[in-house]
Amino acid sequence: MTDANATQPGAGRPARSSSLLQLDERTRRRNASEARFRLYGMAAVGIGLAFLVMLLVAILSNGLGAFQQTAFHLKIELKQDVLDPNGNRDIDEIKDAKTFAYSPLIREAVLRQIEAYGIDTPLSEAPVEGFSSPLDNLFSSGARSTLRDRVIANPDLIGQTVDFRILASSRVDGYLKGRVDRESIARDKNLDTVHLDLVDALHEQGAVEKEFNWDFITGPDASDARPEQAGMGVAMLGSFFMMLVVLGFSLPIGVAASIYLEEFAPRNRFTDLIEVNISNLAAVPSIVFGILGLAVFIQFAHLPQSAPLVGGLVLTLMTLPTIIISTRASLQSVPPSIRDAALGVGASKMQSVFHHVLPLAMPGILTGTIIGLAQALGETAPLLLIGMVGYIASNYPGGVAEGFLAPNSAMPAQIYEWAKRADPAFYERAWGGIIILLGFLMTMNIIAIILRRRFERRW
């Protein structure tokens, strides 16, 4: 008998340290720790999900702006005496008018608009002629050359007054989207509050509008000074050609390697070596594949730098282990009775594999391939080393051969390129690019899931 029991009332009966109805100290402690442990687990899952939500919110809130673009709608008078002084519509003479000559036309159009709407602004005194005018800061610096291209494409426009859509500068765009506020404009040397008042007034009249930005999705990249013109289109084509290379090489090679390892390979040292190699390659950092690509494909084989072909080859080597592993899994899932039946009616080993096992394993193989492709599509690090970054993807490839061999960028490389540039307007483009990239990845994964649900057989 301990002291503790002695102090309890009714000391004559055998002591009970606990009852089913009354929890003792120890049980309560254990239950509390149980509840705590469970809570930790829930918190961990919650934190994981919270990170996912944070990431998605950051992407969407920063990136959706890139799909809208501010533009002015101006009636521009294409004066004959400026653009074609001799009046004979000779294309060479029209080309003589440099982009510089188009600035006064745009300025004039704005001033006319200010007058028409009766807006009171100090900018209405701004000079029309001359090298620069405060009005220029409203537009993209690429607006003039866009205008010139339109005129050269269609010289008949000269002498008329035509409706044009002129891209606003990235600051004006940022102001209307709420990215740039008046306080930060005060520190900006390009834009004054006067400009913003004018933009507000024009916006009320409907002469400045935010519109859906097709050029961001289909257009080429632009140089450092013109974020408002930068688009993903060319980089998307680069990624597309790269994925063609990856698909063309990694699917046949991966399937062939898996068939050999799964169906034909004898158990020996050579086979073991291959297996160890494949599992190790799956874990090699992607940047090392970039070094391989640089040393073997560019330094040694003299393939062109920045070409989607080289990028595709590097990504092929990187995705091969993924595809081999998933293909082997789906070959394994085909029951041996299929093989036995084929062999039993006289097929050769090769025929049983190619005519019976492979078709049955195809849905699984395709699922694995699509997931491997999705992985390759988002991979950036190896592309940095083979020169697909730092290249301004401003030209569409001229044909299929050029698509594979001419320098290009790729979607993730383009995003990285924008993230490195100094102008914050490019950050919005980078987030927008991520939305496009994730859109592709999601589509591919959904296709893979549908394939698996629809066609995969459980034996």
Next chain:
Amino acid sequence: MPVLWLVLIVLVMAVAGYMLGRARALKSAGGDSRDLHSLPSYYGANVTIMTLVPAVGILIVWLLVQPILIDRTISSTVPAEAISDSMTRGLFMSDVRRIADGLDLAVTEGAMGRDEADNIRAEFTDIRDRLGNLGVALGSDVGPEVLRAAQRYRTMSSAGNLLMTLAVLAAAGVGFTISYMATGKNFRARNVVEKVIRYLLIFAATIAILTTIGILLSLVFNTIEFFRLYPAEDFFLGLTWSPSFGGGSELGILPLLWGTLYISIIALLVAVPIGLFAAIFLSEYASSTVRSFAKPMIEVLAGIPTIVYGLFALLTVGPLLMRVFGDDGIGIMQAGTAVMTAGLVMGIMLIPFVSSLSDDIINAVPQSMRDGSLGLGATRSETVKQVVLPAALPGIVGAILLAASRAIGETMIVVLGAGAAARLSMNPFDAMTTVTAKIVSQLTGDADFASPEALVAFALGMTLFVITLGLNVFALYIVRKYREQYE
């Protein structure tokens, strides 16, 4: 003859071979395919394979070997004094190649006659100007040695191309003839075709080995080259990293290794507790509806490309940390890019990696062990802590090691989120840099690998490869050893 045409001719021969071979086999059996040894298509396939495989093999090998051989012969005939001090032999040869390509272009565009291209002299003509008109930009004026080397390069490669065309066509022709002549009703076409296919399968499987060899060779050779220019002990033991392309750079790896390690540790401190607890909760506590929702959602984090995490670190997490720890807050953080930024984001990236690996391992612990523990009156958490986790421990350690190797090899997050300054500091809010980030910065945009500042990237890559490979092999060893306990 352009390679494309050559390939097309061989392909046409192969297709014709299929039809001819099939027809010949059927004819030899008097039109009754039952008298043939194999199905008729195998005879056709046999001719196709015999035409295609040797020809394409020769073509590929020739295309790879010829430029190297020509480069070597020409480079050895150029006297050392012809190469000025400011350029290396590699740069000289790339000039030679560019001029040779330019001359080729000039001939095809008709700007230069064939003889003129062969005999033009730098002493009399301004080559740079003439090629510039065609859009071939040359960096410097063309010296007589370069031009002569370029002309020799052109003659040799045109001779080589002619030889290659002949060799490929001959191989295709011989293969075609032999296999066509052999075709007859008693010829065992299926056995031959299957044997060739089998070898092709074996070749596909060895590509994994070839890739590893390629990685090793490209790393080893350039690393040796680097150590010839820069002492190895300074590289491995140096405490300063300050490359300057003008020369006199200090290339010590220790600051980079420290940055890598520090970021990885922070990443694991984030990922391991969250990932492990998530795995325990999902496999031991969660109802099947919660599990079927939460597990794929967490795994979505693993499918997001690393460039997205990089941007997230640079533009969202960095500024967020700055607001708390920066000059407006506690004041120990100078810039948004820091070890903490990169580590946190990398931790988020690794959560699904740790959780799904641990989940598999925890699920592999036999249910009977749990039942035994619960039957003795242990609570669920006690069962997890005292029975399941100890049983799963080796596997979990393996998972953590794999995650660590991921963290060490991760590139985009640190390139964008960790900063560029290499320093040895204990403050997690300092900007530091890693091995992978420096590989990128030393190699991007530079095609000439002669300077130690560029070659160091290969030594860094080698270090990275060895460390990650070691971690992986060790992790797989632990996992495999653990698995044997229950099977």
